Amino acid sequence: MQAKNVFISFLIGFIFWILLNNTLDPLILALGAGLSLILSLIFCSRCDVFSELKLTPQALFYTLMYLGVFFVELIKSNLDVARRVVTPSLPINPGIVEVKTRLKSKMGRMILANSITLTPGTLTIDIMEDTLYIHWIDVKTEDTQEATEHIVRKFEKYLEKIYG
Amino acid sequence: MNLLAIIGAVITLAGSIFLLLGSIGLLRMPDCYNRIQAGTKASTLGTILSFAGILLIMPGWWGKLLILIISVFITNPVSSHVLARASYRIRVPLTKATLLDKYQEDEEYIAVHEKKSDKT
Numbered sequence: 157m158q159a160k161n162v163f164i165s166f167l168i169g170f171i172f173w174i175l176l177n178n179t180l181d182p183l184i185l186a187l188g189a190g191l192s193l194i195l196s197l198i199f200c201s202r203c204d205v206f207s208e209l210k211l212t213p214q215a216l217f218y219t220l221m222y223l224g225v226f227f228v229e230l231i232k233s234n235l236d237v238a239r240r241v242v243t244p245s246l247p248i249n250p251g252i253v254e255v256k257t258r259l260k261s262k263m264g265r266m267i268l269a270n271s272i273t274l275t276p277g278t279l280t281i282d283i284m285e286d287t288l289y290i291h292w293i294d295v296k297t298e299d300t301q302e303a304t305e306h307i308v309r310k311f312e313k314y315l316e317k318i319y320g
Numbered sequence: 321m322n323l324l325a326i327i328g329a330v331i332t333l334a335g336s337i338f339l340l341l342g343s344i345g346l347l348r349m350p351d352c353y354n355r356i357q358a359g360t361k362a363s364t365l366g367t368i369l370s371f372a373g374i375l376l377i378m379p380g381w382w383g384k385l386l387i388l389i390i391s392v393f394i395t396n397p398v399s400s401h402v403l404a405r406a407s408y409r410i411r412v413p414l415t416k417a418t419l420l421d422k423y424q425e426d427e428e429y430i431a432v433h434e435k436k437s438d439k440t
Contacts, residue, residue, distance in 0.1 A: 175383035234338055234365040237358055241345040250354055250414070273397035274364055279357050280397075281404045291353045291404065 164206040165196035206263070215318045222314035226271055229310070233276040240293070251295040252281060255288050255304040258312060264319030271311045278307055328376030335369030338362050352412045353404055360400040367392050 169192030177184055240247055259265050269280040269288060277293035290307060297303055342362025349355045368389050375385045 172387060175387050178380075178383045230361075230365055233361045237345060237361050238338070238341040241341055241348055241358060246348060246350075248349070248354060250351075252414075269401065270394075270397040273360060273401055277357065279353065279360070279404055280401050281353075281408055291357070293354060293357050 158201060160211075161200050161203055161206045162196050165200040165203075166192050169195055218314050218317040222311070222318065225310060225314065226274075229271075229275040233274065236276045237293075247294075249294045250291065252289055252291050253295060253297075253303045253307075254300050255290055255308050256300060257286050257288060257304075257308055259286075259315055259319065261319040264315045267319075268308065268311055268315055272307060275307075275311075324379075325377045328373040330373070331376065332370050332373030335366045335371075335373060337366075338369065339366035342366060351414055352407050353414065356400050356404050360396055364392060364396045367396075 170188055173188035173192060174180075174185070177188070257265060257268060259268060265283060269283055272278050272280050272288065272290060279291040279293075280288055281291050282289045288308075290303075292303075292307075296306060339362060342358055345358025345362060346355050349358050371385045371389050371392075375382055
């Protein structure tokens with residue numbers, strides 16, 4: 157699946173080039189296309205970062221859904237942290253819990269860990285195979301199963317569709 | 321000053337309020353890990369809102385601002401995760417209020433596992 161990796165990294169490089177230049181002049185576009193093709197051939201001819209990504213309309217739809225859910229969670233997490241910070245008694249209840257994920261692909265796990273870091277009161281400390289260690293600012297349950305339900309599920313169901 | 325610029329200014333103000341709350345959090349939280357928590361979340365939304373506000377004031381900069389927003393979105397959680405992991409590995413103590421620490425219980429398993437993955 158090398159062609160797919162090169163193609164996706166080419167696409168990312170090219171889109172960044174267009175955004176940075178902010179123009180549709182054919183000469184500049186051609187230069188950007190050439191440069192991103194060369195760079196993606198050099199750096200991504202052997203990488204397998206994107207090979208698990210599915211390029212179907214369904215995956216695209218779930219990506220958009222995921223971004224929506226994610227943004228709502230981000231705002232919720234900010235209001236939550238803000239509330240804790242301004243409350244004089246500092247209501248925190250921290251602890252490190254362990255959760256399991258069903259995701260198999262590396263990329264999916266990375267995105268899951270990043271999403272967990274950005275959502276209410278949770279911070280990924282380490283990831284070991286399918287186990288994530290999470291610092292939780294307000295521990296509600298010590299049980300691995302329940303913590304998984306609480307933290308991971310809402311993202312996992314979308315990421316599963318995108319990365320399998 | 322047109323309407324768009326005013327809306328942009330309000331959004332930028334909201335972003336800076338989140339950044340301010342995040343910095344207060346950095347001062348008030350008891351240990352390193354809770355500080356990272358307060359820092360990451362507030363700075364992500366604060367920065368994104370500030371950029372979104374600038375986007376409304378200066379629509380011509382949309383491409384570069386979009387790149388900035390994407391970079392903040394991707395790099396912020398990664399860097400805070402690495403900070404937290406590194407501080408745990410050099411044994412920065414958790415606050416006394418900490419309820420449980422599953423990571424420590426599993427430390428032997430992790431050490432064995434890392435040796436295994438180093439060899440392969």
